[in-house]
């Protein structure tokens with residue numbers, strides 16, 4: 001091979017090397033750019049174990065949506081050939097959602113169309129992913145990793161609905177709101193499953209709520225506490241509390257009446273039921289949590 005040919009080939013080699021280096025840099029740049037500006041993030045591995053161990057956890061034996069705090073939800077999903085369990089999950093718009101995903105059999109790809117949610121779902125591993133849906137809608141979930149003959153049928157749905165609709169629709173399916181259920185998913189995380197509270201941090205409700213309801217103006221006070229929250233120092237049976245009780249405007253009138261019935265009967269007390277009309281009359285007063293504290297001082301005393 002003569003000198004001239006050698007130079008020619010070397011020249012083209014250098015061009016190809018430079019070209020492919022440039023391509024690599026461009027791709028790395030776009031990954032970095034989307035991580036920094038588009039809210040993209042890499043799903044974390046929240047747990048590892050054998051698939052049997054992971055699937056034995058309650059979040060996966062009974063997968064679905066769980067409220068974990070005010071406007072916070074955990075959603076657990078299991079992928080298996082060729083379904084997502086549950087097939088449809090319904091979450092409120094603008095809420096903080098944490099997804100926990102795992103697979104029962106083989107690797108699947110969980111992709112929520114028209115969003116940047118896309119994660120590999122692996123047997124023996126739990127992927128965790130946090131997001132907030134800012135637009136209501138029905139989002140289709142597909143499997144984007146070939147998992148077998150029915151792969152293309154592996155479709156799920158995420159319904160993002162206004163918070164009011166989420167609660168309002170519950171009675172449609174189940175009849176009147178179930179106070180115990182409303183309590184379990186919204187209140188028990190602080191006040192305890194049986195309403196015992198945590199001394200000095202979260203007030204007890206068992207027995208105490210019934211005492212409050214029996215006071216002059218006590219029923220109105222309880223309704224306002226739920227609709228508008230409560231903030232500031234209070235004393236119950238000699239124990240001081242100074243925390244924040246979140247407001248629950250997203251609960252329907254029916255749900256508020258039902259949960260109040262639940263808390264005033266926690267200790268076996270009996271009394272007239274709270275009515276939807278009573279709650280309706282208080283909604284729209286636009287009180288602040290500090291107004292509710294003032295009301296408490298009038299009703300309960302300092």
Ligand code: HEC
Pocket residue numbers: 070182183186187188189190191201202203205209222225226230231232233234236241242243244245246248259260263296
């Ligand atoms: C994030 C924790 C938290 C959650 C969830 C919560 N509460 Fe509370 N709640 C508190 C705190 C803290 C107080 C006391 C506020 C203060 O110190 O001013 C309180 C106070 C109350 C009071 C007034 C007690 C009194 O003596 O005046 C009632 C009634 C009540 N909560 C009912 C409920 C119900 C019903 C739910 C569910 C719909 C609920 N709470 C959910 C933290 C919570």
Ligand SMILES: [Cu+2]
Pocket residue numbers: 080081082107108109143144145146147151154
């Ligand atoms: Cu699949």
